[in-house]
Amino acid sequence: MKEAFDAGALERGYAFLDDCPEQFLPELITLPVGTLAERVRGLRAWRDALLEGRLPPDGTWPPPGIAAPARRTVELLSFLRFCKGQPELVDAFLRDVLASFTRHTLVVRAEVVARLRELEQLERQRLEAQEAQAAKRERRARKSRQPDELTLARLRQQAEREVAQRPVKEDADLLAGWEERTRIWAALADVFGDLGALMGRGWDLSIGVLKHTGWTDLVRLRELVEQLPQLTEVVRSLGRLHASDAEETIAETLFVPMRRLEEERREVWTRRVPAETRGIERSGELARMLPVEAVNLGHPKLRYLWHARRAERALLTYRVEGLEIERTLVERDSEEAVERSSPRPKRGPIITIMDTSGSMHGLPEQVGKALVLEALRTAHAEKRRCFLYTYSGxxxxxxxxxxxxxGGLGRLLAFLGQFFGGGSDVSAVTARVLQRLDANDWKRADVLFVSDGEWPVPDGLPRRVEQAREKGTRFHGVQIGNRGRTGLHALCAPVHVFQDWAAVGGG
Structure with a gap:
């Protein structure tokens, strides 16, 4: 009596597919390296290791001869530090790594075949020489001799061993696809520190922006800031005179009208919800595949038919339907008692005014750009907004x-690539700054004015600045060069005078 067909055994046999990320399943099914179970385990080991910022241990699928080019490429790129905790980046990189495995599988197989042919030719020559000597000694006709199956198996093992021992180079295609990105991320990390927030918003930044000539200025100015710690101190002093976070607050209870978003649920009869089986249909869904289709996958020849039918979405599968819970958000009016406390004063945005007149050309220009860069770094670290005004004539x-x-990096690079020249009209730029300070989001802004101060003070301008200062705005000035009391002193307090020209290579 034949045993009954066990459909559960078939399901258990493919349970390991649950560990495979769905987006990689098509590539793994067709990948010509190892069994499907080995591929799933190996891919999972690679993905988990990259998310932890490391490579999987040696011996992990695929074999060393196939994985070595990709491993060497990762080491050359110093890429692992950018993978930690970045699933989107790791998934994109793993797609290229799987393509590398496929390429090098074909390369290794071709090299093994070529070396095996050489070894077989040498073996035939050896056998022919032995037969010639035996025929001459025994005075008989020569017979044809071919290597037997054991000899051919030994030669194949020798060919595979020799190919595996050859020096391994990096994967040129994988290196070309990720080298520029990694180099730019490294430069960004040197300038801005942690890249987590930036990469989380889109790790594949525009190549056009990244090739901007301002990147070299960015790195150079960062080195200049490290030589001039007083620039960092000037920027860090913005907002220090605001009230302390340790001050007590006054809480009050009041009723305020509110509009809440509430979730409504309703049941919808939907196809493909795995609740009830309603018949059979053709599709490419492996989870709903009939056992009669799965049997073909284990046949040495019918499995090609199975792959073709899956690619055409023509596999026999169960048609399922069920109830799905549809969730919608609805706004409702309500009143609620809330406790409100007067907020502790926080540091406001940073507004930087940069003098780009002709008198700032040269070394003053470098110092000014370094100050703008440091203001942006400080605003980013303290989660403050940063606005830049440049002016000349x-x-x-x-x-x-x-x-x-x-977009913000693109604007910064455009500014860093700008050359200073022209006149100096301080009235127009100050009027725009004062107008921005009237907006709600900018009332508590700190203003950093960078200039050499070589301009006259327009009538009435100091009074308007004083009115803004009475509302809580602080005007810091950085005077490039010790020229005594200039127009900058009439608008800003305090004024920091920069004259350390030796640090920037000046006289």
Missing amino acids: PGQVLEFELSLTE
Whole structure:
């Protein structure tokens, strides 16, 4: 009596597929390295290790001869530190790693075949020489001799061993695809420190932005800041006179109208919810595949038919339906008693005014750009907004917000690549700054004014600045060069005078 077909055994046999990330399943099924179970375990080991910022241990799938080029490429790129805790980045990189495994599998197989042919040819020559000597000694006709199966197996093992012992180079395609990104991330890390927030918003930054000539200025200015710790101290002093976080607050209870988002649920009869089986249909879903289709996967020839039918989404599968809970958010009006306390004073945004007139060209320009860079780094570290104004002659005022986003970095690079020249119209830029200070988001801003101060003070301007200062705005000035009391002193207090020209290579 034949045993009954056990459908549960088939399901248990493919239970290991649950450990495979769904997006990698098509690549793993067709990958010509190892069994499907070995591929799933190996991919999981690679993904988990990369998310921890390391490579999987030696001996992990695939074999060393196939995995070595990708491993060597990762080591050359110094790539692992950027993978830690970045699943999107790791998944994108793993797709290229799987492609590397496929390429080198074909390369290794071709090298083994070529070396095996050489060894077989040498073996045939040896056998022919032996047969010639035996025929001459025994005075008989020569017979044809071919290597037997054991000899061929030994030669194949020798060919595989020799190919595995050859020196391994990095994967050129994998290196070319990730070398520039990694180099730029390393430069970013040297300038801005932790890249986690930036990469989380999109690790594949625009190549056009990253090739901007301002990147070299960025790294050079960061080195300049390290030589001039007083620049860092100036920027860090912004907002220090605000009230302390340790001050007590006054709490009050009040009723306020509120609009809440509440979740509503309703049942919807939907296809493909695995609740009830409603028949059979053709699809490419492995989870709903009939056992009669799974049997073909184990046949040495019918498995090719199974792969073709899966690619055409023509496998026989169960058609399932069920109830799905549909969730929607609905706004509802309500009143609620809330406890409100007067907020502790916090550091506001940073507004930087940069003098780009002709008198700032040269070394003062480098110091000014370094100050802008340090202001952005400080704002990013303290979660403050940062706005930049540049000005020179009449009508030549530019304004843009700086941030560690793709667009913000592009604006920063455009500023760093700018050359200073022209006149100096301080009235227009100050009017724009005072207008921005009237906006709610910028009332508590700290203003950093960078200039050499070689301009006259327009009438009425100090009074307008004083009115803004009475509302809580602080105007810090950085005077590039010791020229005594200048127009900058009439607008800013305190004024930091920079004259350490030896640190920037000046006389």
